[in-house]
Amino acid sequence: MDLEKAQNRIIDFIRNETGKAGVNGAVVGISGGIDSALTATLAVKALGKDRVLGIYLPESSLTPAVDSEDANILADWLGIEYRTIDISGIVSAFMDAVPESKSADRLTRGNLKARTRMSLLYFHANQLNRMVIGTGNKTELLLGYYTKYGDGGVDLEPIGGLYKTEVWELSRRLGIPEPLITKKPSAGLWAGQTDEAELGISYVKVDEVLKMLEKGAEHEKILNAAGISAEQLSSVTGRIERNKHKRKVPPVPELY
Numbered sequence: 177m178d179l180e181k182a183q184n185r186i187i188d189f190i191r192n193e194t195g196k197a198g199v200n201g202a203v204v205g206i207s208g209g210i211d212s213a214l215t216a217t218l219a220v221k222a223l224g225k226d227r228v229l230g231i232y233l234p235e236s237s238l239t240p241a242v243d244s245e246d247a248n249i250l251a252d253w254l255g256i257e258y259r260t261i262d263i264s265g266i267v268s269a270f271m272d273a274v275p276e277s278k279s280a281d282r283l284t285r286g287n288l289k290a291r292t293r294m295s296l297l298y299f300h301a302n303q304l305n306r307m308v309i310g311t312g313n314k315t316e317l318l319l320g321y322y323t324k325y326g327d328g329g330v331d332l333e334p335i336g337g338l339y340k341t342e343v344w345e346l347s348r349r350l351g352i353p354e355p356l357i358t359k360k361p362s363a364g365l366w367a368g369q370t371d372e373a374e375l376g377i378s379y380v381k382v383d384e385v386l387k388m389l390e391k392g393a394e395h396e397k398i399l400n401a402a403g404i405s406a407e408q409l410s411s412v413t414g415r416i417e418r419n420k421h422k423r424k425v426p427p428v429p430e431l432y
């Protein structure tokens with residue numbers, strides 16, 4: 177990939193889409209992770225620092241302190257307006273109102289957190305006449321590795337054409353502070369969660385696999401070239417298949 181060209185296209189995309197929508201700017205959830213860091217950086221290049229609001233949305237009992245430091249470092253580096261809203265009280269009020277949620281599995285509870293963050297970002301977008309800028313990369317979008325209407329509930333996906341490994345490359349090129357680039361990717365939905373452990377494969381390998389699948393390569397060839405197990409490959413293809421619905425608008429029955 178020509179990263180210079182990709183960067184310019186993404187910047188134009190953000191400028192054009194927000195311009196067409198007639199909004200005043202962007203709202204981005206800043207987690208201290210690299211996807212949001214790159215997205216916010218490109219949004220600032222497209223719109224200027226005064227039109228990008230970054231919101232850090234920790235859960236006090238769970239989010240590691242390093243995320244707060246990294247989110248702060250990024251916001252300072254970009255010079256954007258930055259707010260912090262703790263989601264713990266909202267999530268626990270939900271749990272109190274829905275008693276069975278306390279015994280729900282960690283995935284169901286985790287998705288609730290992602291959807292709580294989405295609601296807070298849209299609150300600000302509504303108030304300020306801005307768009308919610310998503311941070312999904314191509315790897316996540318292909319795998320459906322995001323919460324439907326949670327972190328997937330956004331107005332634009334500017335880095336949705338970049339594989340995760342390309343997110344790292346472009347981030348280095350733009351001089352994003354290194355600790356955010358080397359940090360292990362995590363959705364932060366439960367204690368100790370990391371993307372690669374949950375997916376059962378590294379991002380380097382999964383990107384290799386996704387690129388080969390995109391070119392229509394045979395599974396046998398992919399197994400040999402990527403050096404992964406048949407179980408890892410079927411887990412990847414299973415995710416793609418299972419999560420196809422996330423990339424469609426909800427179906428409507430034909431009545432005539």
Ligand SMILES: Nc1ncnc2c1ncn2[C@@H]1O[C@H](COP(=O)(O)OP(=O)(O)OC[C@H]2O[C@@H]([n+]3cccc(C(=O)O)c3)[C@H](O)[C@@H]2O)[C@@H](O)[C@H]1O
Pocket residue numbers: 283286287290316320321322323324326327362363364365371374421
């Ligand atoms: N065929 C179908 N057609 C239409 N809708 C269908 C469907 N199958 C399920 N559904 C709906 O989709 C729901 C399941 O999807 P969803 O609610 O998204 O839940 P699900 O895909 O099960 O879980 C989200 C995954 O994304 C990961 N995640 C979330 C957030 C952030 C990040 C990150 O990297 O930062 C990662 C998370 O760790 C988990 O692995 C079902 O409850 C149902 O409502």
Ligand SMILES: Nc1ncnc2c1ncn2[C@@H]1O[C@H](COP(=O)(O)OP(=O)(O)OP(=O)(O)O)[C@@H](O)[C@H]1O
Pocket residue numbers: 204205206207208209210211212213231232233234235239293311327360361362363364371
């Ligand atoms: N604590 C948080 N504060 C604000 N936004 C958050 C928080 N956690 C998640 N989000 C939002 O959800 C998005 C999806 O999370 P995801 O983990 O995929 O991206 P990331 O944290 O930016 O990067 P990484 O994959 O390196 O962890 C984030 O980019 C961010 O917009």
Ligand SMILES: [Mg+2]
Pocket residue numbers: 207209210361362363364
């Ligand atoms: Mg993260």
